[in-house]
Amino acid sequence: MTLFALKLEYDGRAFVGWQRQVNGVSVQQIVEQAAARLSGGPVAPSVAAGRTDSGVHAAGQVVLVDLPDRFNVHAVRNGLNFHMQPHAVVVLAASVVGDPAWSPRFSAIERSYRYVILNRPARPALVAGFVWHVRDPLDIVAMQQAADVLVGRHDFTSFRALACQAASPVRTVDRLNISRFEDRVIIDVAARSFLHHQVRNFVGTLKLVGTGHWSAARVTDVLLARNRAAAGPTAPAGGLTLMRVRYPEDPFADQQ
Amino acid sequence: MTLFALKLEYDGRAFVGWQRQVNGVSVQQIVEQAAARLSGGPVAPSVAAGRTDSGVHAAGQVVLVDLPDRFNVHAVRNGLNFHMQPHAVVVLAASVVGDPAWSPRFSAIERSYRYVILNRPARPALVAGFVWHVRDPLDIVAMQQAADVLVGRHDFTSFRALACQAASPVRTVDRLNISRFEDRVIIDVAARSFLHHQVRNFVGTLKLVGTGHWSAARVTDVLLARNRAAAGPTAPAGGLTLMRVRYPEDPFADQQ
Structure with a gap:
């Protein structure tokens, strides 16, 4: 074999x-x-x-x-x-x-995920099932400020599903970048590994910052609370895509 | 009203x-x-x-x-x-x-369409219905050479559906650009108006140039033939999107 x-x-x-x-x-x-x-x-x-x-x-x-x-x-x-x-x-x-x-x-050294929010009044017709539709305008500068709090090595208990089976709530987030392309807000995140629902829980919290319901500074308190109830809700699954998994040597390096 | x-x-x-x-x-x-x-x-x-x-x-x-x-x-x-x-x-x-x-x-002064070819061995899983899946590698330099022949004011009888009801086969193609983004070949085309199936017939012919079955020079002969049978087949509908319609004044200029 x-x-x-x-x-x-x-x-x-x-x-x-x-x-x-x-x-x-x-x-x-x-x-x-x-x-x-x-x-x-x-x-x-x-x-x-x-x-x-x-x-x-x-x-x-x-x-x-x-x-x-x-x-x-x-x-x-x-x-x-x-x-x-x-x-x-x-x-x-x-x-x-x-x-x-x-x-x-x-053997993976990095997983990268992309989450896409469709940020406009009209529901999606072309990308239904691939985005989270948020009508309220999102402030991506505030969202990036909040995201910066989450980068690095932290206890992410506040962003971990209650059912998560990982032995430790500590993870290291390598990148968490917010960008806008036309009517989409794109959240790119990378880490060696993630807790269960960690990315969707990040997005649920960042959305509350983007709409102005929460300040970016509040995310520091949310992180330090180490309590799932302190963070925002879990964002819907459809907006999330596993983009890439990196290894010390790329198994597909010789592929077209 | x-x-x-x-x-x-x-x-x-x-x-x-x-x-x-x-x-x-x-x-x-x-x-x-x-x-x-x-x-x-x-x-x-x-x-x-x-x-x-x-x-x-x-x-x-x-x-x-x-x-x-x-x-x-x-x-x-x-x-x-x-x-x-x-x-x-x-x-x-x-x-x-x-x-x-x-x-x-x-009142429209320009319509722009985008056609997307997924150019890779594997059929589409994420964008099924939104691309034409072409397995053979496409040479976009040759495709652009052929596309350049089609830009400008011409009799497009060779690229017009037999059922087309337009009074004249003459149209002016303002832009016809071929680009590649990862495993996609993107064909952007703009004109004041198009004949029936004109864009899909362009793409069916450009694909034959991209795979090397036809030379870019042959497209000059195809255009001059003024005969639908001289051009390539009609590309599938799913790859095509009407992107934008322009007017002397943008009706939606004041919209967010």
């Missing part, structure tokens, strides 16, 4: 999330079913860099699968894409993993 | 096109139904700047509607958006039209 790293794109609206669930179709299930069809027999469970929630999209999820030796990277990509039809998930690139200790999850 | 110009965004997948048809739901029908509900009585037929085909999207279609005097522009926008739910069409902006001779169609 050969280990392959896959770079995946998927539309989160179609799935209950990455991980297998009893109540619907998961990305993991579609990938493993396609891998089983391609290899002609059962396959080991696949592992992903990020266990995206229901409704969360991916443009660069990374997944590890174990397949028979007879496939090259193009046959893996094209074969899985054939068998995953018509589901809204595709393999963008595949790569042979030489080191059996390599893990898409534990 | 007051005439209002509306700027519309819509997802072409949901409709048989702008114009009313017997075989499905049109954007025109949704707009007129909402206008009738808002005004509490029948409304005159609405007129659009561009009669987009089935599957063609709009980010800046312009439409004229006649509504009772009691509504201001915000009430028109928000009221129509309320009544058009849950259809994938929204009013981005509304504006009072003072000149009864103004027409969204005949």
Whole structure:
């Protein structure tokens, strides 16, 4: 058998999330079913860099699968894409993993997510399901001031889902940048790893700053409170996309 | 009654096109139904700047509607958006039209369209229905050379649908620019007006140049042939979006 790293794109609206669930179709299930069809027999469970929630999209999820030796990277990509039809998930690139200790999850050194707010009076017609629609004008200067408070190494208990299973609430946020493009406010965030709902909880709080309901300074108090109830609500899943996962060596460096 | 110009965004997948048809739901029908509900009585037929085909999207279609005097522009926008739910069409902006001779169609001085090709091996998962998926790598330098042939005032019979009802096949293409952004090839085109299927027929031909099946020089012969059979096939509707319609004075200049 050969280990392959896959770079995946998927539309989160179609799935209950990455991980297998009893109540619907998961990305993991579609990938493993396609891998089983391609290899002609059962396959080991696949592992992903990020266990995206229901409704969360991916443009660069990374997944590890174990397949028979007879496939090259193009046959893996094209074969899985054939068998995953018509589901809204595709393999963008595949790569042979030489080191059996390599893990898409534990070897990652940075995950980057993008959250998009559609900031205008009219609801979305072209990008429904891919944005959070916020009617009130957002002040991105204030949002960036608040975001700057969250950059660095902190106890993020205030921004962590109550169901989060991580051993520690301490994480290091490398980047948290707010920008505007036409009627969209774009929130780009990167860290080695995130707590459950951390990005969506950041966005729910930053939106309250952007609308002027909260001051940017209040976010310092929210962070220091170490209390989920001190922060804003969790922003909707559809605005969030897992953009990229970085490793010490890019598994897909030789791909077009 | 007051005439209002509306700027519309819509997802072409949901409709048989702008114009009313017997075989499905049109954007025109949704707009007129909402206008009738808002005004509490029948409304005159609405007129659009561009009669987009089935599957063609709009980010800046312009439409004229006649509504009772009691509504201001915000009430028109928000009221129509309320009544058009849950259809994938929204009013981005509304504006009072003072000149009864103004027409969204005949007063326009420029229409701009964008066509997006997803140029990569994997089919689209995030933008299905909004791109033409072309697997073969496209040479955008050759495509731009071919595009340059099409800029200016020409007889575009070779790029005109056989069913086109325009009196003359002569049009003036102001801009035709090819660019690449990551795995997308973007074709931006602008003219005062277009023949039926003109943009999609341009793209079908430019794609053949991009893949190397045709030389850029051949497009000169295609243009001079004045024969639809000389040009490439019509590109799929989903890649096309009506981006903007320009007028001597921007009806939405005072809108946020």
